[in-house]
Amino acid sequence: MPARRIALLALAVLILLLGGGIGAGVWKGGWQPAPKLALDLEGGTQIILQTTTRDGSAIDAAAMEQAREIIGQRVNAMGVSETEISVQGGTNIVIDVPGQLDQKTSEALRQTASMSFRPVLGIVAPEGSGGASDEGGASDGGAEAGEETSSSEPDPSQLQFEGLLSEDSSLAPADAPADGELQFPAWSMEWMTPEIQTELMEADCTDPSAQQEKTSEAPADEPVVACDPEGTQKFLLGPEVVAGSSIAGSSVAADVNPGGQSTGYYVVNMQFKKDATKSFGDMTSALYGGEGATGAFGIVLDGQVISAPEVQDPSLGGEASISGNFSQEDASQLSDQLRFGALPLEFEVASESQISATLGTDQLEMGLIAGLIGLALVVAYAFAQYRALASVTTASLAIMGLLTYLTLTVLSNIPDIGYRLSLAGVVGMIVAIAFTADSFIVYFERVRDEIRDGRGIVAAVDHGWDRAKRTILASDSVNLLAAVVLYALSTGSVRGFAFVLGVTTVLDLVVVFLFTHPVLQVLVRTRFFGKGHPWSGLDPAMLGRSVPSYAGRGRFRSLAERGDEDEETAREPLAARKARLAREAAERERTGSPSTPAPEARRTSSGADATDTTDDDSEGTSR
Amino acid sequence: MTATFSRFGNDLHAGRRTVPIVRRRRTWYLFSLIAVVLLLGIAGVRGPNLGIEFTGGSEFQVAGVADTEQSTARDIVREQLPDNEPKVTVLGRDTMRVQTEQLDSGETAALAEELASGYGVDTDAVSTSYIGPVWSGDITQKMLRGVLVFLLLVAATMALYFRNLKASLAAMGALIHDMLITAGVYGVVGLEITPGTVIGFLTVMGYSLYDTIVVFDKVRENTADLTSQTRATFADQVELAANQTLVRSINTSVVALLPVGSILAIGSFLLGAGTLKDISLALFIGIIAGTYSSIFLAPGILVDLRRREPEIAQHGEQVLQARRSGGESGVAGDRAVNRSDGELEGTAARGAAESNGERR
Numbered sequence: 011m012p013a014r015r016i017a018l019l020a021l022a023v024l025i026l027l028l029g030g031g032i033g034a035g036v037w038k039g040g041w042q043p044a045p046k047l048a049l050d051l052e053g054g055t056q057i058i059l060q061t062t063t064r065d066g067s068a069i070d071a072a073a074m075e076q077a078r079e080i081i082g083q084r085v086n087a088m089g090v091s092e093t094e095i096s097v098q099g100g101t102n103i104v105i106d107v108p109g110q111l112d113q114k115t116s117e118a119l120r121q122t123a124s125m126s127f128r129p130v131l132g133i134v135a136p137e138g139s140g141g142a143s144d145e146g147g148a149s150d151g152g153a154e155a156g157e158e159t160s161s162s163e164p165d166p167s168q169l170q171f172e173g174l175l176s177e178d179s180s181l182a183p184a185d186a187p188a189d190g191e192l193q194f195p196a197w198s199m200e201w202m203t204p205e206i207q208t209e210l211m212e213a214d215c216t217d218p219s220a221q222q223e224k225t226s227e228a229p230a231d232e233p234v235v236a237c238d239p240e241g242t243q244k245f246l247l248g249p250e251v252v253a254g255s256s257i258a259g260s261s262v263a264a265d266v267n268p269g270g271q272s273t274g275y276y277v278v279n280m281q282f283k284k285d286a287t288k289s290f291g292d293m294t295s296a297l298y299g300g301e302g303a304t305g306a307f308g309i310v311l312d313g314q315v316i317s318a319p320e321v322q323d324p325s326l327g328g329e330a331s332i333s334g335n336f337s338q339e340d341a342s343q344l345s346d347q348l349r350f351g352a353l354p355l356e357f358e359v360a361s362e363s364q365i366s367a368t369l370g371t372d373q374l375e376m377g378l379i380a381g382l383i384g385l386a387l388v389v390a391y392a393f394a395q396y397r398a399l400a401s402v403t404t405a406s407l408a409i410m411g412l413l414t415y416l417t418l419t420v421l422s423n424i425p426d427i428g429y430r431l432s433l434a435g436v437v438g439m440i441v442a443i444a445f446t447a448d449s450f451i452v453y454f455e456r457v458r459d460e461i462r463d464g465r466g467i468v469a470a471v472d473h474g475w476d477r478a479k480r481t482i483l484a485s486d487s488v489n490l491l492a493a494v495v496l497y498a499l500s501t502g503s504v505r506g507f508a509f510v511l512g513v514t515t516v517l518d519l520v521v522v523f524l525f526t527h528p529v530l531q532v533l534v535r536t537r538f539f540g541k542g543h544p545w546s547g548l549d550p551a552m553l554g555r556s557v558p559s560y561a562g563r564g565r566f567r568s569l570a571e572r573g574d575e576d577e578e579t580a581r582e583p584l585a586a587r588k589a590r591l592a593r594e595a596a597e598r599e600r601t602g603s604p605s606t607p608a609p610e611a612r613r614t615s616s617g618a619d620a621t622d623t624t625d626d627d628s629e630g631t632s633r
Numbered sequence: 634m635t636a637t638f639s640r641f642g643n644d645l646h647a648g649r650r651t652v653p654i655v656r657r658r659r660t661w662y663l664f665s666l667i668a669v670v671l672l673l674g675i676a677g678v679r680g681p682n683l684g685i686e687f688t689g690g691s692e693f694q695v696a697g698v699a700d701t702e703q704s705t706a707r708d709i710v711r712e713q714l715p716d717n718e719p720k721v722t723v724l725g726r727d728t729m730r731v732q733t734e735q736l737d738s739g740e741t742a743a744l745a746e747e748l749a750s751g752y753g754v755d756t757d758a759v760s761t762s763y764i765g766p767v768w769s770g771d772i773t774q775k776m777l778r779g780v781l782v783f784l785l786l787v788a789a790t791m792a793l794y795f796r797n798l799k800a801s802l803a804a805m806g807a808l809i810h811d812m813l814i815t816a817g818v819y820g821v822v823g824l825e826i827t828p829g830t831v832i833g834f835l836t837v838m839g840y841s842l843y844d845t846i847v848v849f850d851k852v853r854e855n856t857a858d859l860t861s862q863t864r865a866t867f868a869d870q871v872e873l874a875a876n877q878t879l880v881r882s883i884n885t886s887v888v889a890l891l892p893v894g895s896i897l898a899i900g901s902f903l904l905g906a907g908t909l910k911d912i913s914l915a916l917f918i919g920i921i922a923g924t925y926s927s928i929f930l931a932p933g934i935l936v937d938l939r940r941r942e943p944e945i946a947q948h949g950e951q952v953l954q955a956r957r958s959g960g961e962s963g964v965a966g967d968r969a970v971n972r973s974d975g976e977l978e979g980t981a982a983r984g985a986a987e988s989n990g991e992r993r
Binding site: 377 | 728836895
C-alpha cells in the first residue's frame with residue numbers, strides 16, 4: 011500500500027478514535043460533546059492568589075501543591091461547589107468559581123496557612139452534642155512501632171489516648187498568668203476551663219471545615235478545639251509548643267522492625283531546628299512521662315489536625331519519626347505537609363474578576379463570527395492565488411477544524427486536564443487558521459518552484475514536499491516552543507492561548523503530513539492537476555515555463571503552445587537537463603537513495619519513488 | 634491581478650526581476666533604524682499606556698446598556714467614593730467600562746449594584762475585576778522572563794537547525810527589530826497594554842521566526858554548493874533566495890493578516906476593548922513588521938555576518954576574478970544566466986550549458 015493511503019487511513023482512524031471516544035464518553039455519561047467553557051465565556055468569578063512566604067524563601071512545586079489543597083479545603087468549607095483550583099505560573103493559585111463569590115469566602119481565602127504542634131488535651135466524638143466518649147476506634151496502634159525516638163499512630167482515628175478530660179470539669183481555672191510565659195505547661199490539664207469545655211462540646215466536627223476557620227484564627231498561646239480533616243474526631247488541644255516554621259525537614263523511609271526487617275510500611279522522619287529542639291523534647295518527655303492530659307500531640311495545619319501521634323519515646327535530639335502502618339503515599343503526603351509547614355504561606359489576592367454571563371456569551375459569539383469571516387477570507391485568497399489547488403487548503407482547514415474540536419473536547423473531558431476554552435483560546439484557534447494556511451503556502455509555493463525549474467508536476471509535488479517538509483517542521487517547532495514557554499510561565503488568559511496554540515501546532519503537523527500531502531499526491535494523478543490545467547493552480551505555462559523569448563535559455567515558445575505543457579520535460583534544453591541530472595545525482599548521493607538511474611532513465615525516475623514511475627511516464631508522453 | 638502577481642513571482646524566481654534586497658541592505662537597515670529610533674523616541678516621551686492589569690485597580694463593565702451616557706457612571710462613582718476619579722469609556726455599542734482605583738470586595742459589590750441600577754440593567758450584567766498591586770509587578774516580571782527564555786531556546790533551536798550560529802543570530806536580529814517596532818507603535822499610538830497585548834506580542838515572535846525560517850531555508854539550499862561554482866557570490870545567492878521567497882512571504886503574511894484582521898475589526902468595532910482586540914492588534918502590527926524584517930533585514934544581516942568568513946570571502950574573490958577574466962564576452966548574458974539558473978548547483982553542468990550553446 012502506498013504511503014499516501016496509509017497516511018489517509020491513519021488520519022481516518024485518528025478521527026474515528028477521537029469521535030468514538032467522545033461518543034462513548036457521552037453515552038456512558040459524564041462527558042460533554044463540546045469543550046467546556048472558561049469563566050470569561052461562561053460567566054463566573056476568578057480569583058488569582060499570589061503565594062509568598064514570610065521570609066521570602068523559594069516555594070517549590072510540592073509546597074504549591076499543598077497550598078492548592080489547603081485553598082481547596084477552604085473553598086469547600088464555604089460550601090462553594092464546582093470550584094476549580096489550579097496552580098499556574100509557579101506561585102499563583104487560580105480559583106475559578108461559577109457565579110459570584112461572597113465576601114466571607116473571599117476573605118477566608120486570604121488567610122495565612124500555618125502549622126503548629128500542640129499537645130492533645132482530649133479527644134471526643136465529632137458530634138456537637140453531648141459528652142465525651144471513647145469513639146474513634148481506639149486501638150493499640152503504637153504497639154508495632156516504637157524503635158525510634160518517638161513513634162505512634164498517624165491517623166487520629168486510631169489514636170491511642172487516655173484521660174478524657176471533659177469529665178474532669180472540676181479542675182479549677184488558672185491562677186494569674188506569668189508574664190510572657192504560659193501559665194502552665196502546654197500539656198497541663200489546667201487549660202481545661204469550663205469555657206473551653208463548652209466550646210469543645212458545642213463544636214461540630216461532622217462538618218470539619220466549619221470549625222476550621224475558627225481554629226486557624228485561634229491565638230497560639232491558648233487552647234483550641236480542632237477537628238481532623240475527615241470529621242471523625244474532635245480534639246481539644248493545648249497552646250502551641252512548636253511552630254511549623256521550626257521544622258528543618260522531613261523525609262519518608264521504609265519502616266523496619268527491631269530485627270531490621272522491612273515491615274512493608276513507611277515512616278515519616280522529621281527534624282527540628284535547634285531553637286525548637288528543647289521545646290519539642292520537653293513536650294514529648296512530659297507526654298511520655300504521663301504528665302500531660304494524654305500522651306499524644308496534634309499537628310495542626312491550617313486549622314485541622316492532620317496527625318495526632320502518641321509519644322512512644324521522648325525526642326530529645328531534635329529528630330522524631332512518626333510511624334503507623336503508612337502506605338508510601340500516605341507517608342509522602344504527611345511528609346509534604348510537614349515540609350509545607352516549615353514555610354507558612356501567605357496568600358494575597360492578586361486579581362479578582364467577576365464576569366457576567368451575558369458579556370461572556372457576547373464575546374464568544376463575536377469571536378466565532380470573526381473566526382468564520384477570517385476563514386472565508388483565507389479561503390477566498392487561496393482560490394485567487396492557487397485556483398483549484400485551494401480546494402486542498404479548504405479541505406485541510408476543515409479537517410483541522412474538526413480535529414481541533416475533537417481534541418479540545420477530549421482534553422476538556424479528561425478530569426486530569428480539564429481544559430476550558432477561554433476567549434484567548436478562541437483567538438488562538440483563529441490565529442491557527444493563519445498558521446495552518448501558511449503551511450500550505452510554503453508547500454504549494456515550493457511545488458511551483460519545482461515546476462518553474464522544469465520538473466514534471468508529479469515529480470514537483472514529491473520533490474517540493476521533501477523541501478517544504480523541513481521548513482514546515484522547523485517553523486512548527488518554533489511555534490510549539492513559543493507555546494510551551496508561554497504555558498509554563500504564565501497564568502490565566504495567556505495560558506489558555508498558549509494551550510490552544512500548542513495543540514493546533516501539533517495538529518497542523520498532523521494535517522499537513524496525513525492529509526494535505528497525501529491528498530495532493532492523489533490529486534496530481536488525476537488528469538486535471540497532473541496535466542496542469544490552467545485552473546489547477548499548477549499550470550506550468552502560468553508559472554513561466556513557456557513565456558516567449560526567455561533570456562539565456564534560448565527556447566522560443568509561443569503562448570499558443572501552452573497546451574503542450576506535458577512535453578515540457580521532453581523539450582527541456584540540453585543544458586538545463588544536464589544541470590538537473592548533475593543536481594539530482596548529487597542529491598541522491600547526499601540522501602543515500604538507493605535508486606541511481608542512468609541519465610537516459612531520467613524521465614522515469616524524476617527522483618520520485620517507485621510507485622510514481624508509471625505516472626511520470628504518462629506525463630512524459632504527449633496528450 | 635493574480636496573473637500579474639503570478640508573473641511577478643515567476644520573474645523573481647527566474648531572476649529576470651530582482652528586488653535589491655541584499656544589494657541595498659544598508660538602505661533597509663537605515664530605514665529600520667530610523668523607524669525604530671523614531672517610534673521608540675516618541676513612545677519613550679509619551680510613556681506606555683498600561684492597562685489595569687499592570688497598574689492595579691478595579692474595573693467594571695456594564696453590558697447591554699440602553700444609554701451610553703458617561704456622566705451617569707462618573708456621578709455614581711463620585712457619590713460612592715468621593716476622592717476617586719474614574720476612567721469611563723464606552724466599549725463597542727452598548728457596554729460601559731469604568732475603571733477606578735483598587736477597591737475592596739465590599740466596595741466593589743456596592744458600586745456594581747449602583748452602576749447596574751444607574752444604567753437600568755440587571756446586576757448580572759455587570760462584570761467586575763480587581764487587580765492587586767502584587768499582580769502587576771508579577772505579571773511584568775513573568776512576561777520578561779518568558780521573552781528571555783523563549784529567545785534563548787529559539788536561538789539554540791535555530792542554530793541547530795541551520796547548523797550555523799550566524800543564521801540564528803540574523804534571525805534573532807530580525808526578531809528583535811519586530812519586537813521593537815511593535816512596542817514602538819503601541820507606545821506612539823498610546824494603545825492600552827494588557828495581558829492580551831502580551832499574548833499577541835509573544836505570538837509575533839513565533840510568527841516572525843516562521844517567515845525568516847522560510848527565507849533562510851532557501852538561502853541554505855542556494856548556497857549548499859557555493860564553492861563549487863564561480864558565477865555567483867554568497868551575497869548573490871542570498872539575494873536570489875530572498876527574491877525567490879518574496880511571493881511566498883507576501884502570501885503567508887496576507888493569509889495571516891486576514892483572520893487576524895477580522896478579529897481586530899470585530900473586536901474594535903463591535904466589542905470595543907477586550908481580549909479579542911488586544912491580541913489581534915499586537916499580532917497585526919507584529920506580522921507586518923515580521924514580514925518586512927524577514928524579507929529586507931534578515932538576509933542582509935546574514936550576508937554581513939558571514940561575508941568575512943574566510944571561505945566565503947575567498948570565494949567572493951574568485952567569483953570577481955572569474956567575472957573580470959572570462960566574463961568579458963558575455964557580461965550582459967552572464968547576469969541573466971546567473972539568475973535564471975540560480976538553482977543550478979554544479980559548475981560542470983553550467984560549463985556544459987555555456988559551451989553546448991543554449992539553442993538547439
